[in-house]
Amino acid sequence: MSSEQASGLVPERTLGIAVLGLGNVGSEVVRLLTAHADELQARVGARLEIKGIAVRNVSPDRGVPVELLTDDPAALVSRDDVDIVVEVFGGIEPVRTLILNALNSGKSVVTANKALLADYTGELAAVADAADLDLYFEAAVAGAIPVVRPLMQSLAGDRVKRVVGIVNGTTNFILSAMGETGADYAETLAEASRLGYAEADPTADVEGFDAAAKAAILASIAFHTRVTASDVYREGISEISAEDLASAADLDCTIKLLAICERVTDDTGRERVSARVYPALLPNAHPLSAVNGAFNAVVVEAEAAGRLMFYGQGAGGAPTASAVLGDLVSAARNKVHGGKGPDESTYAKLPVMSIGDTPTRYYVRMEVADRTGVLAAVAQEFANHGVSISTVRQSGLADAATLVVVTHRAPDDALSKTVAALTSRDFVNTVTSVIRLEGTSEE
Amino acid sequence: MSSEQASGLVPERTLGIAVLGLGNVGSEVVRLLTAHADELQARVGARLEIKGIAVRNVSPDRGVPVELLTDDPAALVSRDDVDIVVEVFGGIEPVRTLILNALNSGKSVVTANKALLADYTGELAAVADAADLDLYFEAAVAGAIPVVRPLMQSLAGDRVKRVVGIVNGTTNFILSAMGETGADYAETLAEASRLGYAEADPTADVEGFDAAAKAAILASIAFHTRVTASDVYREGISEISAEDLASAADLDCTIKLLAICERVTDDTGRERVSARVYPALLPNAHPLSAVNGAFNAVVVEAEAAGRLMFYGQGAGGAPTASAVLGDLVSAARNKVHGGKGPDESTYAKLPVMSIGDTPTRYYVRMEVADRTGVLAAVAQEFANHGVSISTVRQSGLADAATLVVVTHRAPDDALSKTVAALTSRDFVNTVTSVIRLEGTSEE
Incomplete structure (x- = not known):
């Protein structure tokens, strides 16, 4: 003064x-x-x-x-x-x-x-x-976590490759609690509501609408391209079971609802934006895997800056x-x-990649007949759709077995067609779970 | 266009x-x-x-x-x-x-x-x-980690209480490696030099001058007060031994060179700034404890935002x-x-608190005579200086024992006087290590 x-x-x-x-x-x-x-x-x-x-x-x-x-x-x-x-x-x-x-x-x-x-x-x-x-x-x-300003200003001279975030506290609280207690989804959601971590109508959170809105905003500012909520592929967490979390733990993974915004090059060599929200297996070595409870965190990968992480409280008054x-x-x-903050910057106008074209990895758990040749037949279905298998784990007794297949990266369409084909084969009793795998070095 | x-x-x-x-x-x-x-x-x-x-x-x-x-x-x-x-x-x-x-x-x-x-x-x-x-x-x-802009802009409407950072990659590489391999300081420094993580003259890094300069900058912008390098209390890592790291691990802690900037209230109720750099024990549950190798991270605690963490590569072209x-x-x-970025903001003009007045916790490891009454005598020295003991661990055989004392918070002067007094007592053969303890809930 x-x-x-x-x-x-x-x-x-x-x-x-x-x-x-x-x-x-x-x-x-x-x-x-x-x-x-x-x-x-x-x-x-x-x-x-x-x-x-x-x-x-x-x-x-x-x-x-x-x-x-x-x-x-x-x-x-x-x-x-x-x-x-x-x-x-x-x-x-x-x-x-x-x-x-x-x-x-x-x-x-x-x-x-x-x-x-x-x-x-x-x-x-x-x-x-x-x-x-x-x-x-x-x-x-x-x-409270500064993410918008770092993306729009701090990284304005860099080229962002990927933004992956845990941006919804309710779903992260539920998945963290399921992982800790072994309780199922419905029970944990009820507990989250009781504790004030879930709203009376939890749809916007648990079905991923809230995270998808944030993904649209993040993708827009990270890639200088207008991305709206309808451009974001979205799945919620209501199908995730206690068994999925236990199975993830066996693979040294956890399950997180991720908002993923990526710059991806398509078959023709053209850059596109992929924006998607779904629960995914994440290796325990990934920095986001340790983000538990109602906390949020966003990992940004940029060409020059490398990998950055921002962590803190993502909600609350x-x-x-x-x-x-x-x-x-x-x-x-x-x-x-005088002066003003950054304008909206949409000069890049990258087209949005459909989920079908987006390369991802799948974790597929299924109950199969325990007889000679079944593993070969399952593997053949993956091969038929051009999907390469990374690991297979078989466990079981008597005449049924549980088979867990983790794939390499392939277009999501090829993966979902593989699952559809497996479902129709008589040696597959049921496909119990299909969850994507993110955050591995294979990207 | x-x-x-x-x-x-x-x-x-x-x-x-x-x-x-x-x-x-x-x-x-x-x-x-x-x-x-x-x-x-x-x-x-x-x-x-x-x-x-x-x-x-x-x-x-x-x-x-x-x-x-x-x-x-x-x-x-x-x-x-x-x-x-x-x-x-x-x-x-x-x-x-x-x-x-x-x-x-x-x-x-x-x-x-x-x-x-x-x-x-x-x-x-x-x-x-x-x-x-x-x-x-x-x-x-x-x-590359956005810290200055978040402090000056994102948190401009909040009140920062504390900034604690691992802001020097060389020392973090050395301490991480010592913790992993059990090798001593000199050997690990040589290895860091060989790998290009330490400069030919590593003084600025290992003696904490680099971190102290960053602490001065962080304290200035966090507390709207001009803090210069000479205001920052500084100790380096060259006295840290392999035994210190092993002993820290026994206490579920690690040792990190921390830059700490705090808003502290003195005896008269007046707010002051404390800015200091030293190697400290940090509980494994603290988010900075998992920051290893040449990575940097900064935790900011603000009244409304709560605890935020920023993580990434702190050096490199x-x-x-x-x-x-x-x-x-x-x-x-x-x-x-038009317009301009934030001006320097020093309106708060908080006085700098001397290290002697700054409340910290001490970890003290000493070799003592293993005879009846020694523990009581040691405890009495702490009490004489108004320092309250949190935990004591004794191990040893024959007529010498190792005593590890962890204190509650007390002014650093009282703690250092306690250590000086212990050194002069005949039942204390040697005070092997004095390291501060940070990042506990007691702050």
């Missing part, structure tokens, strides 16, 4: 903040803005002042001054004294319209809304870029608010000092 | 880059600038063009066009067609003067020079801030160049779009 400011000769500069939403994240954003007001002012060069907080129902028991509350977010975002809008409502509408209105009336926007960004970054960023305003969204992926506040300080500094 | 640009109606904007130094990092910076020229142009909005490369001896066999080379860096940095200076020479002078001259003639600066920054960030940043120019230095700490290029893209975007 200059001596003129201290003596009151120059009025203190103020930036008006509108906060949309007062749930776990919004409450913590408001708390931090209040508790750290002086420090934030020193960092920004202006006082950050909350002009209003939009909530569904205005009531005096929300833990904030009731005069700040409003149930009219549209009026709030268009107020002349609001410079930056923080959106932590979630959902698509009316949020999309509110953000567009905010940008159109000269406000920069900080949002934690992954579902919105996964489909509408293009539309929102076009408006922000044209108006020279900021659209920051670090909190949309992996909570305070961690997410930390990421929101970091973006808010950046947006506020730009309002004070 | 707009259609006017594509059709050649608008001349392509160019930014001139001067590179100071063509060692491992400089060569890789030049290679990436050339190989990724089109992608960098798309990201920046201008073509990055190398105007000159300063080297000590101009010769045609440097792998770059000889006409770019110059042995006159002062002339290069003051050229009108240079917009950004990349400094990867290292050392204090003439680099400090060159960077000041660059800033004074309107150029933004990207540097990887930790030794310079540890002492002169204040001077350099003052010039950069006054001239509205960028001074970026991500590559100065932990190579390509990883360091990746960090330099990321900064270069930021500086270049600011030249094109």
Whole structure:
């Protein structure tokens, strides 16, 4: 603070903040803005002042001054004294319209809304870029863990090859607990709900929709290509059994729901983007395998930087608010000092590779008749589809045996056709599990 | 690229880059600038063009066009067609003067020079801030791992409590190897030199000077306080023995050279900064304990974000160049779009806590006479200095015993006085090792 400011000769500069939403994240954003007001002012060069907080129902028991509350977010975002809008409502509408209105009336926007960004970054960023305003969204992926800024800025001079993340805490908590306790999926999900790690309707988490939205955002910024949620292949964890986790452990692996974004070269030599979410076997030696419970982590592999890992709390009010506040300080500094954060960068326009063409490895567990020639017949089915086998483990007694086959890399189509063919053969009683294998040196 | 640009109606904007130094990092910076020229142009909005490369001896066999080379860096940095200076020479002078001259003639600066920054960030940043120019230095700490940008930007709305890092690859390689092989320090250092992990004169690494420079930088940006290398308490790893590592393993610990930056409250309730570098016992459950070989990792603990970890390659030409290029893209975007990166922020002006006042825990191993009452006498010495004992392990035969004492937290002065007192007592034959213990829940 200059001596003129201290003596009151120059009025203190103020930036008006509108906060949309007062749930776990919004409450913590408001708390931090209040508790750290002086420090934030020193960092920004202006006082950050909350002009209003939009909530569904205005009531005096929300833990904030009731005069700040409003149930009219549209009026709030268009107020002349609001410079930056923080959106932590979630959902698509009316949020999309509110953000567009905010940008159109000269406000920069900080949002934690992954579902919105996964489909509408293009539309929102076009408006922000044209108006020279900021659209920051670090909190949309992996909570407090800086991932968006490192990808968009720190690695801006490098070439990202792959981003692999554990980006959903609920599914990671469930899979970690299944691995530890040996309990099955339904029981563990119920326990996760009881402990507050799973929502009443857990579909978005356990079926991978949440992770897929984050994969779309990560793939877009890593590969300078617009990737939306519908471009992301997605499977959830509800089919994973206690037996799968035990079997994975036998192979020195664990099972994680992974969001995978890769730069892949297709048959014609053209680069494509693969973005996919599914539970996968991961070797215990892989750094993501030790990420347990509700924690998140993202591994980034870049040509020059090599392999980087970012680890921390991927959800929760305070961690997410930390990421929101970091973006808010950046947006506020730009309002004070000029300049803006990185634009949306989609110049590469890489086509998206379908899951069928994407090279992966399969782990296939099946019950087969225990008679001479069955192993050869199973191996032949893999060979018929051009799939090379890496390892086979057979165990069993009497006239049935369990066969576990791990393949080398092959197009996913060839692998799924192999499994379909095996299912139809009389010596295969049942294909118990098909799970992809990731994170091996074979990639 | 707009259609006017594509059709050649608008001349392509160019930014001139001067590179100071063509060692491992400089060569890789030049290679990436050339190989990724089109992608960098798309990201920046201008073509990055190398105007000159300063080297000590101009010769045609440097792998770059000889006409770019110059042995006159002062002339290069003051050229009108240079917009950004990349400094990867290292050392204090003439680099400090060159960077000041660059800033004074309107150029933004990207540097990887930790030794310079540890002492002169204040001077350099003052010039950069006054001239509205960028001074970026991500590559100065932990190579390719984004740490500076996350601390200065992502966590700008949070309050950092502690930064603990393995930020020197040479010492981490040596300590990891000693732990694996059981070999002693001198032998392992020789092996590290042979493999290229230690320099001919390894002093800066093994005595902790390199890590201390990084600790000064980290503490400065984490706590908004100017901390220089001389503020950092420092011990190296040359006294660590194979026996220490074996003894650590018995306690489910490993030994790592840690750079520790903490916000500590002193007796009077005043906040202070503690910055220190020393080899410490670290529990195997701590995330940094698994960081082996030449890898680096930094754990950041912040009030709202909780514990974050950043992991990757902390040195080497390509990883360091990746960090330099990321900064270069930021500086270049600011030249094109206006705005500047974060200023130096030292508003907090926290006093530095002396090592004597800093609360730590000690691991003390000693040879004592094996007779009745010795344990009580040893315990009494700790009590005399107000130091509380956490655990004691005794092993031995005949009339000598090995005693390992692990203390609770106490001011380092009290701990070192306890050790001095023990050394003078006749029942203590020798104090074999004194190593601090970090990363326990007791902090």
